[in-house]
Amino acid sequence: MRFRGNLGSYLVTGPFAIVLAFPFYWMLWTAFKSDRDLYNVDNIPYKFSQGSPTTRNFSFLFHHTEYPTWLKNTVIVGLIVVVITLALSLPAGYALARLSGRFGQSLGIGIFLTYLVPPTLLFLPLSRVIADLGLQDKLASLVIVYPSFTVPFSTWLLMGFFKTIPVELEDAARIDGASRIVTLLRVVFPISLPGILTVVIFSFSLVMNEFVYALTFITTSSQKTISTGVFTELIRGDVFFWQGLMAAALIPSIPLALLYNVFLNRFIAGFTGGAFR
């Protein structure tokens, strides 16, 4: 009965789900294909034959490339960038939402606009900066540069979220003798958890996907992140090792997809929190 009641919703969301899940299906399927089967057009995209399915591609990834190192580097950079992003965007978002009035609104939009400047314009001047800092070929270069695009977006997002929290709650805490910092830590931030989680997941995803800076600042294999390491080892000249590429993309996307699902409701609340204010 419940299914029948939701039939309309399923009919609308079903096609979307299929279209959006198809790339993941394609990754999964290709990751288990043998060389010969990959190029057998009769078997695409539903069948296996000629030595497939095989786990050889995963084995190659872990035993013949530095994939585990790239995974580790990605996680390290991601976590540090998330911490920096939160440290900067939480107070900035709150200040813009509460303390600056109309000026804050304009400043918030201004900060968001910097997020729209593409890395393809910035990588050349930033290369000089990174070289002058002596950070070429070091993960620290990414840790310094990535907040330049995670902080503006997160600040803008949190600013909208903080605006949805009634000021009366803070006033009550202040009347009870709490300082602004204590009010922030004990009242505002706990209520803002969906927004904070959104910032964490979104910033981490941005770091995982980033390519241009990772490519131009780092060439040493042991310092690469997934986005460039995989690209270098599994695209050799004009020969693409598709199965390995798909396996390499699939592995980090699974935990990230699970994370999104676990916090789905909070994630939606985080994004839509400031939508009506």
Next chain:
Amino acid sequence: MTDDRPRVDMTQVHDEVSRRELLRRAGLGAVVLVYGGAGAKRAVAGVPLYRHKELKGTLKILQWSHFVPAYDKWFDKTYTQVWGRKNDTEVIVDHISQAELSARVAAEAAAQKGHDLVATLAPLPQYEDQAIDHKEIVQEVSAKRGKIKDVCYHSIYNPRTKKYFGFADNYAPDPVNYRTDLWGEVGLKPTSWDNVLKAAPKLRAMGHPVGLGMSNEIDSNMFLMALMMCFGSFIQNSHGKVTLNSKGTRDALKFGRDLFKKGMSNEIFAWTASSNNQGMLASRLSMAMNAISITRSAELSNPELGAKISLLPIPKGPHGRLGLEHVMHTYMVWKFASNKKAAVKFLADLEITYKGAFLNSKYYNFPAFPSAVKNIKKELGDDRWGANPAKKYVVLDQISEKYTHNVGYPGFTNAAIGEMFDTFLIPQMFAEVAQGKSTPDGAARDYHNRINTIFAKWRKRGKV
């Protein structure tokens, strides 16, 4: 003279060291080894990597990930390590995908820091001011291995400034890869562009179109410029004057349009460097212009298919059979390189003893100095990696000798040609005509003017 010192019975010494004492001494020794060695450069568990001496210098190299993984393994783990020991230099080789080399090179030029040596798949005369004069390397190799090949000389030398802005260690001939079984059914061979045009509709009807790109990527660039030359169309003359707006160009554009309409599909406008490889390996395409990566991949993944793919020189056009290199692998020593001396010596040594590179690349890397590898034709005939038929690759010798010219032929590969190459103007010109957005006359005139503007800019800078 007699030695009056008391004699020590060595057998007794062994007995006198208790187990505890032995462990203590061994532990102390290990601590000395580990922490003493930790100060050494690249020490592993305290033991220096190279015996007897610390390596004084460091040489950092950036190059593409070769399509033959074994080549990179040989280059990184064997050749450079042996060379490094001989020359007291630690050699570090970094690899990135060929498509991303330009961005990385631009970043290093902007930062004025990076690798000592960078290698690209096409010369980069745009960076002439940032690079050293590589004349010394050319002269040293010439003294030992004879003259540099003309196609390489024209690719790395600027006659205006009299400077070698790069050093080509190798180039790759660019043959036609075609399916003998499919073309056999049609009763033709891709020996002329006329034959290609005749066969293309039949091959497409059989479900196996020819795969010749008109897109912003390296293979389309090389194929279309070679096609133009076969029709008597040249971007510049030997004096560096733009000559694109010619009957030859219009004829080539008409041919490209006809070939697309009769024998290809819209996919060629979204072509990537790997499209022809994938299309041939999937048994879908009947012909492609590419270096030997297609056939070598087929030999590994699908030997039966590999046996059906044969190689030929570029098809003949109304103006003759004129081809380009597929890749001109060019090293550049930056002016800001921290170890220029080692970089220069490394390149000279690499070229003088090029046979290892030639063999480990499975004949992809043809030496820029032909005498650096003796009996190339015999080597090609004695293929050791599963060529079927066995003499399949012998034709590369003929292609390299007769039909391989530089980008910008009959002139030099100058900075203007480099910019035109990097901005993919030629594929765009062909695509516009093939899609009916422009006429052959209009496109030839329009792109002549655009390229002229580029030449004027570089002429003003004194580079053309």
